[in-house]
Amino acid sequence: MTDPLIAAIADPGARDLVERAQRASKKAYAKHSEFFVGAAIRTASDKIHVGCNVENDSYGLTICAERNAVFAAVTREGRGVQVEAVGLYARTDRPGTLNTVSPCGACRQVLWQFCTPTTSVTFLENRAYTTRLLSDLLPSPFDFT
DSSP, X not given: OOOHHHHTOOXXXXXXXXXXXXXXXXXXXOTTTOEEEEEEEEETTSOEEEEEOBOOSSGGGOBOHHHHHHHHHHHXXXXXXXXXXXXXXXXXXXXXXXXXXXXXXXXHHHHHHHEEEEEEEEEEETTEEEEEEHHHHOSSOOOOO
């Protein structure tokens, strides 16, 4: 069954990424938070890589879905990989509704390393999917280049 919020995404490329992220979220290991996240990224070589969050009993060692997707892309395409678009999906089994689920600060910085300022990021905001530029989400990144 298609999620009506995903079906409402007008851009077919962004919708495809969010659908892939939704499938990836089903593999998330979130025994502590019950917050299951998936990410899908499309690279300049038109390849799609996915990741999910993986929690750890030592919570600081948890890895977010976005970073897992980026690391998978680097593993498969090499250190010169360039991410052009990102799609996110999150769900929880806890009572309540998710309102906004954007990338955390650490993920925004990791994305910056492999993206351009015009990389699009599609995520849930105010109970609807929106697409923003990475440069809007991280206006003052740490950039050592």
